[in-house]
Amino acid sequence: xxxxxxxxxxxxxxxxxxxxxxxxxxxxxxxxxxxxxxxxxxxxxxxxxxxxxxxxxxxxxxxxxxxxxxxxxxxxxxxxxxxxxxxxxxxxxxxxxxxxxxxxxxxxxxxxxxxxxxxxxxxxxxxxxxxxxxxxxxxxxxxxxxxxxxxxxxxxxxxxxxxxxxxxxxxxxxxxxxxxxxxxxxxxxxxxxxxxxxxxxxxxxxxxxxxxxxxxxxxxxxxxxxxxxxxxxxxxxxxxxxxxxxxxxxxxxxxxxxxxxxxxxxxxxxxxxxxxxxxxxxxxxxxxxxxxxxxxxxxxxxxxxxxxxxxxxxxxxxxxxxxxx
Amino acid sequence: xxxxxxxxxxxxxxxxxxxxxxxxxxxxxxxxxxxxxxxxxxxxxxxxxxxxxxxxxxxxxxxxxxxxxxxxxxxxxxxxxxxxxxxxxxxxxxxxxxxxxxxxxxxxxxxxxxxxxxxxxxxxxxxxxxxxxxxxxxxxxxxxxxxxxxxxxxxxxxxxxxxxxxxxxxxxxxxxxxxxxxxxxxxxxxxxxxxxxxxxxxxxxxxxxxxxxxxxxxxxxxxxxxxxxxxxxxxxxxxxxxxxxxxxxxxxxxxxxxxxxxxxxxxxxxxxxxxxxxxxxxxxxxxxxxxxxxxxxxxxxxxxxxxxxxxxxxxxxxxxxxxxxxxxxxxxxxxxxxxxxxxxxxxxxxxxxxxxxxxxxxxxxxxxxxxxxxxxxxxxxxxxxxxxxxxxxxxxxxxxxxxxxxxxxxxxxxxxxxxxxxxxxxxxxxxxxxxxxxxxxxxxxxxxxxxxxxxxxxxxxxxxxxxxxxxxxxxxxxxxxxxxxxxxxxxxxxxxxxxxxxxxxxxxxxxxxxxxxx
Numbered sequence: 001x002x003x004x005x006x007x008x009x010x011x012x013x014x015x016x017x018x019x020x021x022x023x024x025x026x027x028x029x030x031x032x033x034x035x036x037x038x039x040x041x042x043x044x045x046x047x048x049x050x051x052x053x054x055x056x057x058x059x060x061x062x063x064x065x066x067x068x069x070x071x072x073x074x075x076x077x078x079x080x081x082x083x084x085x086x087x088x089x090x091x092x093x094x095x096x097x098x099x100x101x102x103x104x105x106x107x108x109x110x111x112x113x114x115x116x117x118x119x120x121x122x123x124x125x126x127x128x129x130x131x132x133x134x135x136x137x138x139x140x141x142x143x144x145x146x147x148x149x150x151x152x153x154x155x156x157x158x159x160x161x162x163x164x165x166x167x168x169x170x171x172x173x174x175x176x177x178x179x180x181x182x183x184x185x186x187x188x189x190x191x192x193x194x195x196x197x198x199x200x201x202x203x204x205x206x207x208x209x210x211x212x213x214x215x216x217x218x219x220x221x222x223x224x225x226x227x228x229x230x231x232x233x234x235x236x237x238x239x240x241x242x243x244x245x246x247x248x249x250x251x252x253x254x255x256x257x258x259x260x261x262x263x264x265x266x267x268x269x270x271x272x273x274x275x276x277x278x279x280x281x282x283x284x285x286x287x288x289x290x291x292x293x294x295x296x297x298x299x300x301x302x303x304x305x306x307x308x309x310x311x312x313x314x315x316x317x318x319x320x321x322x323x324x325x
Numbered sequence: 326x327x328x329x330x331x332x333x334x335x336x337x338x339x340x341x342x343x344x345x346x347x348x349x350x351x352x353x354x355x356x357x358x359x360x361x362x363x364x365x366x367x368x369x370x371x372x373x374x375x376x377x378x379x380x381x382x383x384x385x386x387x388x389x390x391x392x393x394x395x396x397x398x399x400x401x402x403x404x405x406x407x408x409x410x411x412x413x414x415x416x417x418x419x420x421x422x423x424x425x426x427x428x429x430x431x432x433x434x435x436x437x438x439x440x441x442x443x444x445x446x447x448x449x450x451x452x453x454x455x456x457x458x459x460x461x462x463x464x465x466x467x468x469x470x471x472x473x474x475x476x477x478x479x480x481x482x483x484x485x486x487x488x489x490x491x492x493x494x495x496x497x498x499x500x501x502x503x504x505x506x507x508x509x510x511x512x513x514x515x516x517x518x519x520x521x522x523x524x525x526x527x528x529x530x531x532x533x534x535x536x537x538x539x540x541x542x543x544x545x546x547x548x549x550x551x552x553x554x555x556x557x558x559x560x561x562x563x564x565x566x567x568x569x570x571x572x573x574x575x576x577x578x579x580x581x582x583x584x585x586x587x588x589x590x591x592x593x594x595x596x597x598x599x600x601x602x603x604x605x606x607x608x609x610x611x612x613x614x615x616x617x618x619x620x621x622x623x624x625x626x627x628x629x630x631x632x633x634x635x636x637x638x639x640x641x642x643x644x645x646x647x648x649x650x651x652x653x654x655x656x657x658x659x660x661x662x663x664x665x666x667x668x669x670x671x672x673x674x675x676x677x678x679x680x681x682x683x684x685x686x687x688x689x690x691x692x693x694x695x696x697x698x699x700x701x702x703x704x705x706x707x708x709x710x711x712x713x714x715x716x717x718x719x720x721x722x723x724x725x726x727x728x729x730x731x732x733x734x735x736x737x738x739x740x741x742x743x744x745x746x747x748x749x750x751x752x753x754x755x756x757x758x759x760x761x762x763x764x765x766x767x768x769x770x771x772x773x774x775x776x777x778x779x780x781x782x783x784x785x786x787x788x789x790x791x792x793x794x795x796x797x798x799x800x801x802x803x804x805x806x807x808x809x810x811x812x813x814x815x816x817x818x819x820x821x822x823x824x825x826x827x828x829x830x831x832x833x834x835x836x837x838x839x840x841x842x843x
Contacts, residue, residue, distance in 0.1 A: 029801075034641045035809035056709065062552040069555060070359070070699060076707075090555070148435070153532060155549040187435065188454050189537040191529040191545075194807035198427050199533075201812055203436035217810045276810070316553075320369065323537045 022052045023254045025243075026075075028064055028082040030275075032057035037274040044266045051254055060192075061158050061241075065091055072096070073248050078255045081120065081243035081262075086161055086312070088117050088242060089305040098247040101256065104263040107282040108240065109300040117242035120262050121277035124236035124297055125162045126229035127207040128200065128214045135207070135230035139167065142207075143181030150187050150196040150205040154316055157192045158239070163209050165308060166237030168315040169301040175315065179322035186323065212236065212294050213276050220273060220290040228295075235299030241277065331673040331740060332747040332757040338670025341663045342679040345722055349682075349689045352697025353564055359700055360558030370546050370563065377542045378570070380456060380531060381524035384463035388520045389513055391464065392471035395616045397505070398609035399472070400479035401597050410617055411476070412831050414469035415776065416624055419783040419826045421800045422529045423807065424627060424819040429462055429534070431626035438622065454536030462534045463527065467520045469620060474519070474730055477772070478512035479505075481738060487597055497605070511582050515730045518578035522571040522687035522726065543567050547690050557696075564693040571688030572681060579677050627819060634817025642818050645802040646825060649782050652717050652798060653829055656781035657774050659721035660728055664773060667725075668732035669762060672740045683729035686722040694719055712796045720781035727780070728773035735769045736762075775833035779826040799825070 032038040032055045042053045056077070058067040065087050068080055073096065083091055091097060099115045106112050108122055127142070127149060129135050136142040142149070152160030167175045187205045190196040200208035207230065215227040243262060245255040261267055268279040272288050279287075303311065399411065417425060432438050433453045440450035453461070482504055490500060528544035543563050550560040664683075671679040698715055702708045708715070743761050747753070752760065763770070783800060797805070799822045806815035 030805060030808040033802075033805035033809060034639075035805065035811060066552055066555055070696070071703065074703075153538070153545075155545065155553045183537075186537060188533055188535075190533050194804060195423055195426060195529065195533060197810070198423070198807060198812055198815075199430060199434075202427060202430060202434070204430055204434045214810075221810070320538050324372075324539045 020050070020052050021251055021254055022054055023049070023079065023251050023258055024054045024056060024077050025079045025081050025258065026056050026058055026064060026067065026077040027080070028060045029057040030060075031055070031082055035274070037270045040270045040274065041267055044270070045258065045261055048261065048266075049254060049257060051251075053258075061087055068096060068246075069094055075246060075248065077246055078249040078251045079243055079245055079258055082241060083117065083244070084158065084239050084241050085302065085305050086158075086165065086308050088114070088244075089309040091244065092116055092305075096246055096248070097244045098249075098252075100245060100259050102259050102263060104281050106263075106280055107278070108280060109238065110240075110302050112240075114242070117244045118259050118262060119240050119242045119280040120267070121271045121275055121280055122238055122240045123277040124212040124238055124300070125159060125166055125209065126212040126214075126232070126236055126295070126297075128210045128227055128229050129207040131215075131226050131228040133206060135228070137231070138233045139170070139178050139182065142185060143178065145185070147185055147207055148187045148205045149182075149185050149207045149209070150199050151189055151209045152193055152196050153189045153191060154319060157190070159193050159196075159209055159211075160189075161312075162237055162239055164315050164319055165303055165311070166301060168311055169237055169303050170234035176318045176322055179319055180325075183323055183325065189323070211239075211277070212297070213272075213278065213291075216272075216288075216290050216294055217276050219293060220288060225293075231295045231297060235301045236297040238300050238302040239277075240280075240302070330748060332744055332753045333669045333673055333740070333762065334754065335670035335674045335679075338666035338668070338679055339674070341667050342670065342682040345663065345667075345686065345725060346678075346682045348718075348722060349568070349685050349694065352694045352701065353561055353568070353689070355697040355700040356557050356564070356693055357561035360556070360561060366559070366562065366566075369541070370543075370559075373541045373543050373546045374566065376540060377525060377531075377544075380459045380463070380527075380535075380540075380542070381521050383456075383460050384467065384524040385517050385521035387460060388464050388467040388471045389475075389517050391616070392468055392475050392516070393509065393513070394608075394612045395468070396472045396475035396479060398612040399476055402606075402609050402613065404613075410613075411473070412827065412834065413621065413624070414473055415779060415830045415834075416469070416823065416827055417466050417620055418470050418776075419779040419830070420627070420823065421783055421803060421819065424803065424816075424822070425466065425623070426462070426530060426533050427630075427816075428623035428627040429465060431630065432622045433458075433461065438626070454534060456535065456540070458534035458536065459527075459531050459540055462530045463520075463524045465620065465623065466530075467523060468616065470727070471516045471520055472616070473772070474516045475509070475512055477731065477769070478508045478734070481735065482508055491597075511734060514578035514582035515734075518571075518574045518684060519687065519726055519730050521574045522684060525567060525571060525688060526690060544690060544692075547692060551692060551696070560690075560693060560696075564690045567690060568685060568688045571684060575681055575684040576677070579680060624823075627816070627823060631816040631818075631820025631823075634813040634815070635820060636817070637811070637814040638817050638821065641797075642799070642802050642806075642814075642821070645797045645799045645818075646821060648713070648796060649799040649822070650825065650829075652713060652720065653778040653781040655714070655717035656720040656724070657778045657833070659718060660724050660777040661770065661774055663721065664725055664728040664732055665763075665766070665770065668729060668736040668766075669740075669758075671729070671733050672736035680729060680733060683733075684726045686724070687726045689722075691719070691723070694722075709796075716798070717781070720784055721777065723784065724773075724777035724780045727776050731769050731773045731776070732766065735766055739765045771834050771836050775830040778829040778833055782826045782829060783822060 030036050038055050042055060045053050058064045061082050061084055064082050097116050100118055102118045112119055136145050151163055154160040154164040167178050171178050196208050197210060212229040215229055218224040218227045249255050263281050265283045268281050269283040271277060271279040430437055433451055435450050443450060486504055526544045528542055531540045531542045532545060547560050547563045550556045667679045667683055699708050739762060747757050747761055803815050803818045806818060
């Protein structure tokens with residue numbers, strides 16, 4: 001009898017295990033890494049959803065979209081998390097994404113009313129420098145100074161593309177002249193953010209393209225207040241990171257639940273010190289100590305997704321022309 | 326020796342070669358077939374092609390050109406630490422690109438050691454960024470490899486030849502004309518082709534050291550086609566161009582490299598009686614010191630920056646290291662299973678298909694292979710579940726060109742020296758492989774296996790495309806650490822990777838040596 005009870009218990013347990021629904025979320029690699037938000041988010045969501053949250057990392061934002069396109073309608077993914085407004089237009093054109101019903105009190109500096117994508121964090125691009133050195137106040141002053149900068153290639157890097165659109169949004173048709181002026185300040189262009197930031201920390205350049213929140217990492221995690229972000233008078237270009245539900249998901253309710261969870265306190269309070277970005281909805285406890293020291297740009301620049309898609313290729317052409325001289 | 330009866334069948338080797346070709350062309354085809362109507366090659370692609378060819382040719386010529394005197398010096402001299410130096414020669418080559426770039430910049434960068442030294446004596450800092458920077462970085466990566474390949478050529482000259490030359494009082498010119506020149510004609514073209522092919526697919530190094538978009542290579546154009554334009558057709562087209570260029574270079578190298586070997590020897594330890602004059606000794610010492618300084622300083626920078634970070638390494642990094650060792654082990658086994666029969670077939674047969682397919686692995690863009698595999702695997706299986714075997718397989722194919730350059734010349738010698746004797750003893754097939762071929766190939770097999778293991782350990786490769794949170798290799802963890810601002814821990818992990826790669830290389834390479842010679 002004992003054996004039977006044991007067997008029944010075992011069967012019951014495995015049946016219960018089989019019934020646990022699984023939600024698959026595709027995201028970028030640094031989200032799932034042990035130092036990113038992934039592990040904490042997984043734990044927090046699994047505590048409330050009665051499901052198994054499977055986070056899958058695929059390169060960066062652009063590689064993520066390429067993966068979703070490759071998989072098409074057969075994709076196992078239920079939610080895609082980690083696109084930004086430079087990619088959402090192309091993402092919508094695939095027709096693979098479904099509309100959401102999430103609403104929240106967003107802390108974004110811009111109005112948000114996208115029917116397909118829900119924002120989860122955002123940040124400003126900025127040039128980071130050593131706090132003890134004076135920083136130029138805008139792109140023109142930077143171009144005239146002898147400051148050396150490292151930037152990322154817009155063809156292979158998200159911040160690189162952000163800088164391209166920053167200059168375009170701030171200067172429009174004048175952008176080529178700005179790039180020509182900057183060309184002698186640019187030490188080099190790297191494939192990704194890590195190379196550039198590493199080079200800056202090694203002293204190869206005075207400034208590096210990163211985020212206004214970068215100094216917060218050094219301050220909070222390393223108790224090192226020696227890094228600052230330079231405030232530019234033209235305003236700072238924003239990156240808004242979003243997630244969306246795939247139309248072909250086999251877990252539509254769970255996917256909706258995840259998107260709603262994403263703008264809740266439990267998720268949002270994880271973001272600042274793991275993704276080092278501003279949460280899309282300010283958590284009840286406020287931002288972590290140290291974030292108040294960051295610069296707050298007076299003007300936020302962000303091209304709409306259609307503008308960004310239209311201007312991208314022309315802006316890249318101007319960038320290549322100016323820097324290939 | 327073409328057309329002569331051989332004690333081994335070419336069949337297994339040709340099958341392995343066809344498998345490799347199928348993998349490379351199949352994945353390329355898979356990407357091309359998924360393409361929607363895209364654009365052809367634009368003006369910027371042609372500019373990328375021109376720059377790629379220029380930098381790859383310069384890098385190959387310089388790497389191999391410098392490797393000749395260095396290898397000669399190493400072949401002629403015996404000194405304490407020589408074995409260690411030769412082992413360390415493998416190091417630059419196996420570093421993850423991002424680590425190597427930071428190591429190079431620590432020495433040659435604007436704020437590097439050299440610039441600081443120049444500053445002390447009142448000179449301007451080094452201007453590293455530009456075409457010369459690209460070539461310098463590629464020489465850093467490839468000079469050691471070229472040196473090892475050419476040094477091996479020297480070691481394949483039987484000791485008896487040097488004894489005979491000494492007895493005949495052959496001077497430096499005669500040595501060159503009779504022994505060294507012919508040997509270089511057989512070895513150098515292959516080394517050139519390999520280095521050219523490696524530099525052809527360079528991307529992050531070329532862009533960073535090149536100082537900006539002027540230094541756009543084909544591989545970067547492929548990357549752009551994938552992620553900026555999502556134009557799979559153009560990506561496949563560009564990858565095809567890369568394959569064609571490498572194929573052409575390999576064919577040219579095969580055509581140029583000619584000449585019979587030096588015949589059989591008794592495998593005695595080599596002793597040299599030539600080059601004992603003060604000038605020759607001084608020159609050799611200078612070459613060894615210069616090359617050692619050039620290669621070891623950036624390595625020293627990597628070690629120094631990594632030491633403090635070693636304490637920060639947590640269990641995830643160690644687990645990733647375990648995964649990397651596993652991938653490297655499987656990859657090495659696959660490599661040997663492919664390369665040993667292929668080398669035998671290349672040595673026995675008259676067609677160059679096996680040799681050619683052996684070099685294509687270098688030209689294939691990892692991004693295209695990875696995406697192609699993904700497209701092929703996705704309909705039938707979960708690509709994530711196959712991350713480990715796929716990574717090991719692709720790493721093996723990428724290491725194949727090096728293995729072939731190492732194994733084929735020796736396989737030719739073995740078949741040339743012992744083929745007829747074995748046939749006359751009716752020793753064929755497996756018996757020949759077991760009693761003659763494998764034992765005679767031991768040193769080269771060890772070298773090739775060591776290189777493959779080290780390369781596989783250090784390669785980010787396709788795992789980035791197939792990564793799932795539970796399966797990360799050490800290079801991937803290094804990138805993740807850097808992406809999370811943890812540069813110190815990343816430097817520590819990079820040092821760990823360097824030690825592991827060098828360790829694998831050392832063990833396998835040593836295990837294969839057949840006498841006191843390297």
